Amino acid sequence: MSRMRGAAAIVGIGQTPYYKRGTSPEPELKLALRAITAAAEDAGIDVRDIDGFVSYASERSDAPKLMPALGTRECSFSSLVWFHGGALPATLNLAAMAILSGQAEIVAVYRSMAETSSQRLRVMVAQNDTSAQYLVNGLDSPAQILALRAQRLMEYHGVPQSALLATTQASYYHAHNNPHAYGRNIEITDEVYANARMISEPYRLFDCSRENDGAACVILVSAERAKDLKQKPAYVLSAPMGTMEGGGALEENWRPYYATAGQKELADRMWRESGYGPKDVDVAQVYMNMNAMGIGSMIDHGFFSFEEAGEFCTLDNLIAPTGRLPINTSGGDLGEGFIHGMGLIPEAVRQIRGTSTNPVPDAKLSLVTGGPGDIMSSTALLGSEETL
């Protein structure tokens, strides 16, 4: 068990609407301000008292730009987690460390994006750091690169197409009940899925996440302070980041876990640090840049093996309230909207509060996984007070 276990909790969540990419009526920085102020209000915290700012990847709404408009009294901690969508849960790690070590008391974790203020998400994600080895050979988008992994997952390891379909259908099934979900009116029948255009084989359109404009924020404080605030705290039990030897920037030379998410050792560490295992998890927000990668993530987390993926990944098993492992209960990256995954953390918190539009009854342990297949990744287990 680590000293970080339960040391900090999420006490506020805030989100802007999801806009179709390139259509946000407001610039990126203003979206960030909206999400942060909404999260402070949700927590019952004066937004001026936020003293720590954490984001990830290529976030441009940095603390110095936000401070004048938030009326920040003092910024004592500000940092980015280095990599791409893999960094998402690791932001909670960084925020909790800052709180535990006394560097900050109230930390906002956020991500904002608006295509009109920057570039297409798929370009922003790659951060102009895609090597010639890919570009010379016609590979640019994460969709194509992750398609290479998916082809291996399906053809070599035998994960069936039905498993991908089930994750898509579960996501849109949940999105239907979420008035904030961008994809709430899309019904994914077997025919709609099968007839959707191919993007990069084996991925069809509905295997891929959306690109949206929007912003989301969660606010963390110490466990002690969380008790006095108005919302039911979601404690950070463990949120490790990392990569083992054989991973990292290896340009399709990953060994031995090429076809999954590169999160095996990371997930093992998370189970050790938290004291829980896959069977204990009530609900999971699984990062799905592409759905097959999310399946790889669930395999790495020990929910099922390659051989069991087809049997486990059925619509009934993946939906709230009674599925074996309800996933992406707000609609997730596929059905709700995609702002580099940041919508997943607020939903993981809503499950613990009992305020999700697809609640899992009495959910106590709520998982949120980071970008699968990223060159480095992270994962986080949140828990209610009873889980401490």
Added chain:
Amino acid sequence: MGYSFEQHKIIGAIEADDGFWRALEDGKLQLPRCTGCKGWTWPAHHRCGQCGSWDFAWTDVEPQGTVFTYTRSRYAFDRVLERKDDVPYVTLVVELPGADGARVMGVLTGDESGLAIGAQVRGHIRPPSAKTKHYPAIEWELVR
């Protein structure tokens, strides 16, 4: 006369693979081998993480191997628009038995029937062109 790829340099990632592109532009497939421990260091890097050597010998590798995985791109993506008239096209990741299983990429050329993980392929080294961003490239053909 300099190399074409050097005049159209793509900045990104580790950037230790100039020797690979130089050899390819000269018509040879070469991968770096650590002079200390003799291990293949791929993707190319600046230091051998296994033995600590900073020196590599660019070594000839037979351009033949097996398909490790592949994707057929069905959309013209932003930064590879040079290939928009080729859509759909297949990009392979090929495992090279001659370099301890190091994997290199390349586009599939010729008859695509029989494309599958594990299929045998032979590489043809192509000179720089606009389609390959003025870099040399390997095109792979299924062995029949």
